[in-house]
Amino acid sequence: MRSSIVFFLICAVIGAVVFGIARLIDNDYLFFAGYVVLQYIVLATAWNILGGYTGYVNFGSAAFFALGAYASVFLYKIYPPLPIPALILIGAVISGIVGLGMGYLTLRLRGAFFAIATLALAVVLQTLITNWTYLGGARGAYVIRPIDVPLIGPYMQYLCLLMLGLVVIALTVARSIERSRLGLGFAAIRDDELAAEASGVPTLKLKLIATTISGAIMGMAGAPFPYYLGYVQPQSAFAFDYAVNSIAMPMIGGTTSWVGPLIGAILLGSLQQVANVTPLAQVNLLIVGLLIVDCVIIAPNGILGLVQRRRTARPFAADPAVFALLFAVNVIPIYFLHELELSQRTLEVIFWAILIFLAFARGRLVGHPWLVALPIAAAVLGVVPGPSWLWLVAAFALTVALVLGLALRPGAPEPLAQGKAR
Amino acid sequence: MGQGGVVEFSYDLVVNALIAGLLLGAFYAAVTVGVSISFGMLDIVNIAHPAFVILGSYIAYIASRLTGIDPILASIVMLPAFYALGALVYQVYYASFERYGQEALRGLAFFFGLLFVTEVSLVLLFGVDYRYVEAAYIGPNLCSTEIGKFAVIQAVCSLGIDMPLRMLVPALVALALFAALQLFLSGTFLGRAIMAVAQDQLALRLMAASPTRIKRIAFAISIATASIAGALLIVIQPVEPSIGREYIGRVFAICVLGGLGSLTGTLIGALLLGIVESFTATFYGPSWAPAVAFGFLLLTLAVRPAGLFGR
Numbered sequence: 001m002r003s004s005i006v007f008f009l010i011c012a013v014i015g016a017v018v019f020g021i022a023r024l025i026d027n028d029y030l031f032f033a034g035y036v037v038l039q040y041i042v043l044a045t046a047w048n049i050l051g052g053y054t055g056y057v058n059f060g061s062a063a064f065f066a067l068g069a070y071a072s073v074f075l076y077k078i079y080p081p082l083p084i085p086a087l088i089l090i091g092a093v094i095s096g097i098v099g100l101g102m103g104y105l106t107l108r109l110r111g112a113f114f115a116i117a118t119l120a121l122a123v124v125l126q127t128l129i130t131n132w133t134y135l136g137g138a139r140g141a142y143v144i145r146p147i148d149v150p151l152i153g154p155y156m157q158y159l160c161l162l163m164l165g166l167v168v169i170a171l172t173v174a175r176s177i178e179r180s181r182l183g184l185g186f187a188a189i190r191d192d193e194l195a196a197e198a199s200g201v202p203t204l205k206l207k208l209i210a211t212t213i214s215g216a217i218m219g220m221a222g223a224p225f226p227y228y229l230g231y232v233q234p235q236s237a238f239a240f241d242y243a244v245n246s247i248a249m250p251m252i253g254g255t256t257s258w259v260g261p262l263i264g265a266i267l268l269g270s271l272q273q274v275a276n277v278t279p280l281a282q283v284n285l286l287i288v289g290l291l292i293v294d295c296v297i298i299a300p301n302g303i304l305g306l307v308q309r310r311r312t313a314r315p316f317a318a319d320p321a322v323f324a325l326l327f328a329v330n331v332i333p334i335y336f337l338h339e340l341e342l343s344q345r346t347l348e349v350i351f352w353a354i355l356i357f358l359a360f361a362r363g364r365l366v367g368h369p370w371l372v373a374l375p376i377a378a379a380v381l382g383v384v385p386g387p388s389w390l391w392l393v394a395a396f397a398l399t400v401a402l403v404l405g406l407a408l409r410p411g412a413p414e415p416l417a418q419g420k421a422r
Numbered sequence: 423m424g425q426g427g428v429v430e431f432s433y434d435l436v437v438n439a440l441i442a443g444l445l446l447g448a449f450y451a452a453v454t455v456g457v458s459i460s461f462g463m464l465d466i467v468n469i470a471h472p473a474f475v476i477l478g479s480y481i482a483y484i485a486s487r488l489t490g491i492d493p494i495l496a497s498i499v500m501l502p503a504f505y506a507l508g509a510l511v512y513q514v515y516y517a518s519f520e521r522y523g524q525e526a527l528r529g530l531a532f533f534f535g536l537l538f539v540t541e542v543s544l545v546l547l548f549g550v551d552y553r554y555v556e557a558a559y560i561g562p563n564l565c566s567t568e569i570g571k572f573a574v575i576q577a578v579c580s581l582g583i584d585m586p587l588r589m590l591v592p593a594l595v596a597l598a599l600f601a602a603l604q605l606f607l608s609g610t611f612l613g614r615a616i617m618a619v620a621q622d623q624l625a626l627r628l629m630a631a632s633p634t635r636i637k638r639i640a641f642a643i644s645i646a647t648a649s650i651a652g653a654l655l656i657v658i659q660p661v662e663p664s665i666g667r668e669y670i671g672r673v674f675a676i677c678v679l680g681g682l683g684s685l686t687g688t689l690i691g692a693l694l695l696g697i698v699e700s701f702t703a704t705f706y707g708p709s710w711a712p713a714v715a716f717g718f719l720l721l722t723l724a725v726r727p728a729g730l731f732g733r
Contacts, residue, residue, distance in 0.1 A: 057530045059469075105720060109727050111526055112467045113678070117719060119469070120671035124716035131709055190527075240667070244538060251531055282545050289538025296528040296535070297518045321513035329539055336546050 004176040011168040019164055023157070031156045035228060037269035038163040039221050043242060044249035044261035045170040046217035049177060050210045051247070052255030055190035056111055060102075060118030061246040063125045064095045064215045066237035068222025070129055071095075073141045073232060077134065084162055084224050091223030092216040099215020100208055107207045126238040140233025143226040159224055170217050174258035177213070186210060218246075244285065245269075248292045254304025263303055275347055286333055287347060293329060294354055297322060317361040320406050327402050330354050338382065338391065345383075352379040359401050366408040374401035434582045439704040440697060445589040447696020449658060451689045452596035453651045453669055454676045455603060459644035461674070462682040463620040464637050466515065470533040472666035472673060473540040474645055478504065478652020479553075479661040480544055486555045493555045494595055497653030501646050508645025511536070512638045537666075544663040552660035559587040560657060592654035599650055603643075604685050616640040620683050668712060675719035681729030690730065694718075 022030055043061055050056050068091030075082050075090060102121060106114040130138045149158040177183045185206045188196035197203045226232040245268065253264025268288065275284045297316055299306055317323050330351050337348045355375040363371030378397040381390045453475055460468040478497060485496035519529040563586050565579035607613035615636045618626050623633040655661060676695055680687030695718060699711045722729060 051527065055527050057527060059534070105724055109723065112461070112530075113723060113727075115467065115530055116469070116671075116674040116678075117723065120675065120716040120719055123668065123671045124713045127710065127713040244534070247531055247534060251528075255527070282542055285538055286542040286546065289535045289542060292531055292535030293539065296532050297514070300528055316518065319513065319517035321510050322517050325510055325514045332539065332543055336543075 001176075003179070004172060007175055008168065008172040011171055015164045015168050019161055022160070028154075028156065031154075031160045033270075033273045035156070035160050035163055036273065037266065038160065038167050039225075040245055040249060040269040041167045041262055041265040042163070042170045042221040043218060043246040044253075044265040045167075045174050045258065046214045046221065047246040048250040048255055048258070048261045049174055049217070050214035052250050052260065053177065053183060053186035053190065054207055054210050056107070056207065056210070057115040057247070058118045058211075058214065059115055059243055059247070060121045061218055062238045062240065062242040063118070063122040064099065064218035065222035065225070065242050066122075066125060066129070066234075067091070067095045067098060068219035069225040069232055069237045070135055071219070072223045072226050073135050073143065076143050076226065077141075084159075084227060088162070088166070088220045088223040091219040093219075095219025095222070096212045096216030099211040099218075102215075103208045103211035107211070108204060122238060122243065126234050129237075130234045136233065138234060140231055140236075141226070142231050145227050145230055155227075159228060162224055163221075166217075166220055169220075171258055171262065173213065173217065174261075178258060182206065182209065241285065244288050244292075245272075248288045248295075250302070252291055252295045252302055254302030256301070257304060260302050260304045267303075271347065283333060283336055283347070286336070287350075290329060290333060290351070294326065297326060298354075298357075315361075315365060317358065317365050323358060323362050323405050324402065327355065327358050327398075327405065330358070331398060334382065348383075352382070355379070355398070355401075359405065362405045366405075368404075368408050371401060371404060371408070374398070374404070435704060437581075437583055439700050441583060441585055442589065442704075443697030443700030444693055445585060445593040445696070446700055447693035448593035448596045448689075449589070449654055450672065450676060450696050451692035452592070452599055452647065452654055454673045454688050454692055455600060455685065456644035456647040456651065457673045457677050458680070458683075458685060458688040459603075459616075459647075460641055461677055462684070462688075463616060464640055464644075465620070466512075466520075466637075466641060467530055468533055468641075468644070469530070469670055469674075470537040470540065471644075471648060472669040473537045474504070474507075474648035475652045475655060475669065476544065476661060476663055476666040477540055478649040479656040480548065480652075480663075481649070482653035482656055483553050483555055483661070486557070492557055493653045493657060494557075494591070494650070497649045500649045504649040505642045505646040508642035509638050511645065512641035515641075516634060516638070541663050541666060548663070550662055550664070552662045553656070554660040555656050557657065559591045562587055564590060588658060592657050595650065595654060599647065600685065600689055603647070607685065612636070612639065617683075671712070671719065672715040675715040675722070678727075678729055679718055679722045681731035684729070684731040687729055687731030 022034065043065065046064075047058060047061055050058055068088075071091045071094045072084075072087045075087060098121075102117060103114070106117045129135060135141055145155055147155060149155055152158045152161060177186070185196070185201050185203075188199075188201050189203050189206060193203055222237070225237065229236075245265075249264035249268050250261040251264070252268060253262065254260030268291070272284050272288070275287065295302065301308075333351050334348055334355075337345045352375070356372060356379065359375045360369070360372040363369045374397045378394040378401070381394040381397070384390070453472070456474075457468060457471045460466045460471065478500070481500055482493040482497045485491060485500070486493040489496075515529060515532065519532065563584050564575065565584045567587065569575060607617055615626060615629075615631050616639070618629075619633050619636045619640065626633050626636065672695065676688060676691040679694065680689070680691030695715060698718070699714050702714050703711045
């Protein structure tokens with residue numbers, strides 16, 4: 001308990017410093033983009049309390065988020081002067097109750113049912129809101145916000161400060177859960193639910209606590225959302241981005257600790273803010289989806305796992321199918337990005353790096369380390385400015401790397417293997 | 423309608439809503455059957471299945487635009503490609519997750535990622551415009567065609583029942599697909615082995631059959647059905663990459679409603695959902711239809727989690 005208070009204070013100080021620095025830079029866009037990243041930190045941390053600690057996947061983050069947002073819209077319609085902190089509290093209560101209800105209905109059954117039900121929950125709530133004309137229906141609802149807030153200044157900065165506060169609260173909650181008996185119970189459920197139940201862990205009760213807390217924090221993140229743009233419509237509040245990101249961020253950062261979602265959200269969140277200003281905004285979601293696929297296969301414990309050297313000694317490149325699928329899907333964003341100008345293609349670097357890493361891992365495994373040279377050559381040809389046929393050469397090099405990676409087998413004598421590969 | 427007002431009941435309206443629901447339900451069955459195999463029998467929560475169905479739609483679209491062949495025929499030609507895709511995905515799933523017992527969290531996230539990669543790739547390639555195909559049976563109603571001149575059909579038509587061929591043809595193809603799968607599963611050794619893998623993998627090993635191999639074949643078949651389901655989808659309605667998401671809830675609702683691992687249950691669950699959705703759309707407006715699937719799902723989970731025909 002005492003360590004939690006200390007942690008809370010440290011976080012609050014760091015938050016204050018971050019806010020102070022942002023005020024010094026004094027760039028409106030910084031606050032505008034920063035709000036989104038902060039919002040993702042809260043969402044990812046909330047998702048991780050259920051998904052990372054107990055191992056139950058929630059696909060309906062957007063639903064809980066939107067519940068918070070629309071609760072605010074509803075309250076705005078009936079009693080406008082409510083301050084945002086009050087809206088946040090109410091949003092938390094409503095989303096928490098819905099989380100509890102969902103959990104109660106589905107968590108007594110197999111884990112997959114909960115995941116599917118959360119997916120469907122998003123669809124139904126969206127249908128409900130779209131048909132509810134009082135809340136604006138499909139047309140959306142406007143919220144008039146003041147320009148300035150006393151003591152703080154511009155409203156955007158006030159929202160950022162609030163979100164920063166939510167980040168501090170969410171991180172503190174996540175960390176204290178992790179270090180308490182509750183967290184031990186959650187971990188027991190994640191590792192083996194049957195064994196946990198048999199040794200006296202009240203699994204259903206713990207799972208319900210997890211869904212409630214997780215849902216409540218997501219609702220908190222959504223409550224200020226209508227005030228962010230001054231306008232909210234079902235498609236933006238229920239955007240699939242929230243569901244994907246709140247899963248991808250903890251997965252990429254690492255699910256076992258509160259640090260993981262934080263790292264993942266800051267990394268992926270800022271990455272997407274960069275990608276958002278390029279002409280192909282859809283590439284955004286593609287990149288996040290791909291990073292999920294790559295991460296769960298290559299680095300199952302996320303960045304945190306890599307840092308802590310808890311690398312599972314799992315040779316993911318040992319199976320040709322895994323190599324083939326990963327190699328093929330990572331070429332997709334490169335294909336779509338290559339039509340843009342070079343300055344807009346910074347994100348491509350990630351996927352070239354993954355391709356090179358894949359070829360390196362596979363090459364080392366089958367005893368032909370030179371395989372890595374092919375994607376490196378392709379990357380160089382793909383990135384340097386030059387005639388368009390360079391692209392064909394790059395594509396050819398990648399194809400050869402894929403085919404050779406599949407054709408070469410570990411353990412075969414050198415000359416024979418090369419002869420076979422033609 | 424559409425305003426949320428309740429429409430007056432009339433005999434014609436009810437009967438036609440019922441027929442439309444049955445046809446829609448048969449189509450839903452074709453979309454669900456793949457998940458019924460992967461989720462119901464193999465315990466693989468393939469939430470990317472609807473994305474593969476949309477992929478099937480687009481492939482049928484390209485094939486029929488380029489060569490002018492019938493979209494459903496094109497999807498049958500594409501079956502081996504989808505089978506291979508399914509085998510590849512299962513191999514990756516097995517080698518990366520199932521073997522390590524990590525399918526609950528990471529396996530689900532893997533399919534979620536695949537869902538996105540497929541959907542966004544289609545958006546980037548084709549844009550978000552609705553695409554549609556052309557075929558002789560898209561447009562006319564049953565009673566106004568040559569077949570409508572047969573005495574039996576004329577008798578049906580005279581009762582005030584009519585159905586668009588655009589719905590009837592997919593429903594018939596879906597039923598044929600169902601019958602073929604049912605025959606395969608209950609009649610062949612491989613089919614029985616697939617049913618057995620759901621129950622006792624050790625016993626299967628004792629029969630000198632590798633559970634992994636059987637599961638790979640079964641999963642590949644389940645993805646292959648997405649090819650046909652995709653073609654049926656684009657025959658029924660214009661397709662746009664993100665409509666696959668609407669089907670996720672629907673497909674799993676049907677699966678749970680019918681009872682996991684039961685093809686008959688899936689068919690009946692699909693027909694039920696089709697009828698209820700059709701009635702909701704007719705009497706309350708189509709914008710409420712998506713909520714029906716979820717209501718069904720929650721009701722089933724609360725009242726009878728094993729489903730109507732579950733073990």
